Amino acid sequence: MDALIVVFLCILGACVGSFLNVLVLRFGFRERPSPRSRCASCTTTLSPRDLIPVVSYIMLRARCRTCGSRLSAQYPIVELLTAGIFLLTYAVLRPETPFDYLSFVAYLGFWSALVALIAYDVRHTLIPLPFVYALWVFAVVHTAVSALELQSTGPLVDAAFGMVCVGGFFAALSILTRGRGMGIGDAYVGGAMGLMLGSASGIVAAILAVWIGAVWGLVLIVVAHSLRVFHRTYGLRRVTLKTEIPFAPFLALGAVIAFATGLMPLDLAFWVYPF
Ligand SMILES: [Zn+2]
Structure with missing residues (x-):
């Protein structure tokens, strides 16, 4: 598989996974979807450097930068799962037309x-x-x-x-x-x-x-x-x-x-x- 496609699909999958996390956390709750993501504990608005899929989670050691409360493992798991399944789908289907x-x-x-x-x-x-x-x-x-x-x-x-x-x-x-x-x-x-x-x-x-x-x-x-x-x-x-x-x-x-x-x-x- 082309390295460029692998990198592209990993990034795409992780970003889609990040979006899915927001959907899963907000669906069914009255909270108005605010335009910016916040920490669930201290409601500090998260800066862009805290929103990079998987990378931020590892850099922050699974804790909020402001209040230090634990971040759910759901975030990186969903992001990695989505990226993995995107790669797998490409490997199986090998699209051409x-x-x-x-x-x-x-x-x-x-x-x-x-x-x-x-x-x-x-x-x-x-x-x-x-x-x-x-x-x-x-x-x-x-x-x-x-x-x-x-x-x-x-x-x-x-x-x-x-x-x-x-x-x-x-x-x-x-x-x-x-x-x-x-x-x-x-x-x-x-x-x-x-x-x-x-x-x-x-x-x-x-x-x-x-x-x-x-x-x-x-x-x-x-x-x-x-x-x-x-x-x-x-x-x-x-x-x-x-x-x-x-x-x-x-x-x-x-x-x-x-x-x-x-x-x-x-x-x-x-x-x-x-x-
Ligand atoms: Zn916090």
């Missing part, structure tokens, strides 16, 4: 919306609908570009099938568990993923998300159990662990793996039943 570039931009938009959605879900275990709408818009644009490029309705049919399969699967899970295992928001995100990735990769993404989520859930149960035993043994006060796990990060992880590897549903079947 104008259609390729349109498709590439649609993917960058889709991943950006997904990063914002995960950050919000991790913070509040809630999925804000405007973030979901953004996912759908980018998925529709991507599907339309593919159909125009190939001069065929094939991509439309495949995307619609992916949307119904993945969205329907998570909607069914949500209804069967009465929203306890999974929120209906996850079904909307799953549907957008099926539309964006197409049926094959969409299904792979969904299966991977469920597997990764299940393993993570098991790890949490084991940890909670060991903690409880530990506390009982040493007569400590009982601890309660938050059991509600946001699922959107697993969906996104499944989508990124499916996109990057191009695995097919049958490949996964082969892992489970290798004969």
